[in-house]
Amino acid sequence: MKSLNTDVVIVGSGSSGISAGFELYQQKVPFILLERGDKVGGAGKFGSHGVFAINSQQQKDKKVKYGYQEAFEGMTDYNHYFVNGELLSRFLKESGENIERMEQMGLPVTVEQSEQKAHLNDPLVYHKFNNFTGKMANWDKLPKKFEAAGNMVLRQTAAVNLDYNDGLKAVIAEDSNGQKIRINTKKAIFADGGYCGDQEMMAEKYTDTDELLNLGEHKADGTGIKLAKKLGANTQHNPVLFAHGCAPSFQINPMARQSSVETLTNLPLLWLDQTGNRFVNEDVVYDFAMWANAAHNVQGRYYAIVDQETLNTFKTKEINLEDTIERQFCEVGVEPRTTVGPIPDIQADFDKAIQSGEVVKAETLEELSEKINLPLAALKRSIKVYNQAVKNKKDDTFLKPADELLFGVKDGPYYAIIEHCAILGTLDGVNVNRNCEPVKRDGSPLKDLYIVGNNVNGLYSDGYPSYEGIANGFAFVSGWIAAKEAVKSMNNEEVKN
Numbered sequence: 001m002k003s004l005n006t007d008v009v010i011v012g013s014g015s016s017g018i019s020a021g022f023e024l025y026q027q028k029v030p031f032i033l034l035e036r037g038d039k040v041g042g043a044g045k046f047g048s049h050g051v052f053a054i055n056s057q058q059q060k061d062k063k064v065k066y067g068y069q070e071a072f073e074g075m076t077d078y079n080h081y082f083v084n085g086e087l088l089s090r091f092l093k094e095s096g097e098n099i100e101r102m103e104q105m106g107l108p109v110t111v112e113q114s115e116q117k118a119h120l121n122d123p124l125v126y127h128k129f130n131n132f133t134g135k136m137a138n139w140d141k142l143p144k145k146f147e148a149a150g151n152m153v154l155r156q157t158a159a160v161n162l163d164y165n166d167g168l169k170a171v172i173a174e175d176s177n178g179q180k181i182r183i184n185t186k187k188a189i190f191a192d193g194g195y196c197g198d199q200e201m202m203a204e205k206y207t208d209t210d211e212l213l214n215l216g217e218h219k220a221d222g223t224g225i226k227l228a229k230k231l232g233a234n235t236q237h238n239p240v241l242f243a244h245g246c247a248p249s250f251q252i253n254p255m256a257r258q259s260s261v262e263t264l265t266n267l268p269l270l271w272l273d274q275t276g277n278r279f280v281n282e283d284v285v286y287d288f289a290m291w292a293n294a295a296h297n298v299q300g301r302y303y304a305i306v307d308q309e310t311l312n313t314f315k316t317k318e319i320n321l322e323d324t325i326e327r328q329f330c331e332v333g334v335e336p337r338t339t340v341g342p343i344p345d346i347q348a349d350f351d352k353a354i355q356s357g358e359v360v361k362a363e364t365l366e367e368l369s370e371k372i373n374l375p376l377a378a379l380k381r382s383i384k385v386y387n388q389a390v391k392n393k394k395d396d397t398f399l400k401p402a403d404e405l406l407f408g409v410k411d412g413p414y415y416a417i418i419e420h421c422a423i424l425g426t427l428d429g430v431n432v433n434r435n436c437e438p439v440k441r442d443g444s445p446l447k448d449l450y451i452v453g454n455n456v457n458g459l460y461s462d463g464y465p466s467y468e469g470i471a472n473g474f475a476f477v478s479g480w481i482a483a484k485e486a487v488k489s490m491n492n493e494e495v496k497n
Helices: 015-026 057-061 068-078 085-104 132-148 199-205 223-230 260-265 282-286 288-297 308-316 346-356 365-372 376-392 470-496
Strands: 002-005 008-011 031-035 050-052 109-111 126-129 152-155 157-164 168-175 180-184 187-190 241-247 270-272 301-307 359-362 414-426 449-451
Touching (some): 015 132, 031 157, 050 085, 050 470, 068 085, 126 132, 157 180, 168 187, 187 223, 288 414, 308 414, 359 365, 365 376, 365 414, 449 470
Parallel strands (some): 002 180, 008 187, 031 152, 187 449
Antiparallel strands (some): 109 126, 241 414, 270 301, 301 414, 359 414
8 A cells, every 4th residue: 555644634625625725825834635536626616706704904993893793692583593603603703713724715705785685784794705707717726736735635535444553553545546545644634525425325314415406515425424424423413405486497507508598596476385375475585594594494305386477478578577596697896786687598598498307398287296296276276366466465364475476376387496495415423522532422532633614513403594694704714723733732742642
């Protein structure tokens, strides 16, 4: 077996891994960064648009009043006290300084109002990447800096095992050719992003796994969680899905912005679950986390129902509804569009989606009921009640605002967009202490190991909350914490020796 030597092994090059690497690079501590994929980066690089923080210098300059007390009490209360209070506290207290660190990393962000319509009046805590394309390029420069300083970045190489006996001896890795590598090391930081890429783990925890649209890192297969559990780490926690928005399929991906089918997905039209009933105020579309949670709550799939008249209206007119994804694609300082249409290609887009299966078309409600397997009586009742709400501009059940009750479902042809709960990953795994060390059931730490980012339990009770950028912010900060603690531990060991 090939053998290498270093002080620290970092597993994963997403937000938490790259942050840990930057801290070690600054402190001139030798490390090896393992990346399973052929490119550096994870969900934080390829999908995230910003990070959460409090008490950053930018916030201080703007005299933002929302600080530690509000954030700590808000998160604790939101999660019904099912939180790791020490870890949450440390994250919040270091989140502001992390904003300055990110600028040093070449990943500058600017505090500005939330991207999402539902959060426009929230406290000013969201720090958005100044330039999404620039972020991608600058992320790729970091491994080059690491390597220039004498560290190793091994792509297409995954951790597969640990040599551990009352302390870490080595990380066993494997490259894409099946070659095993023994990396003798003092510390290991597992930043490999949860387990959304392990179908068996997903199915064990989520009954709607087959319906979920996985937009996360499929290479995140729970390795860090599994290896920590094997050594006795406590992995007991409610499953926490990183649910974020909804979409018809990978063919009509919200990140592509190429189909008006996706545009209608992002509006508060009529939604029915798999029993043919409405299940939520469709205005929830304006909060990505809650939108996805609503879909997850009805087994991961629902249907957006429109008629031909609705399509014809969008084709020729400007509609006073906001596309919920619009703000996400605006660079810092750019004003988003707050209307939709005209969409001259809408019929062609829907016809194409019918052929590929993302949309079902039917001339009658009876035919639609049969094609998408909805109970006909429930389907007819739901449409009748919704049409009355549109007519009266009053939604007695779900309380949708009157100015969003614009389109009834009257005459065929009818169209059903098949919607799936989209996920960016998972947010549960290993219980850790405030230093991001995995702990056993008695609370004692497994020394020499650190678990960070989406591998960690303790920030969320049962779902991703509406604190924009919280997962990515925690990833950067937890990687930083782990690296600092690893260095501190090694220095203490040297003093003792």
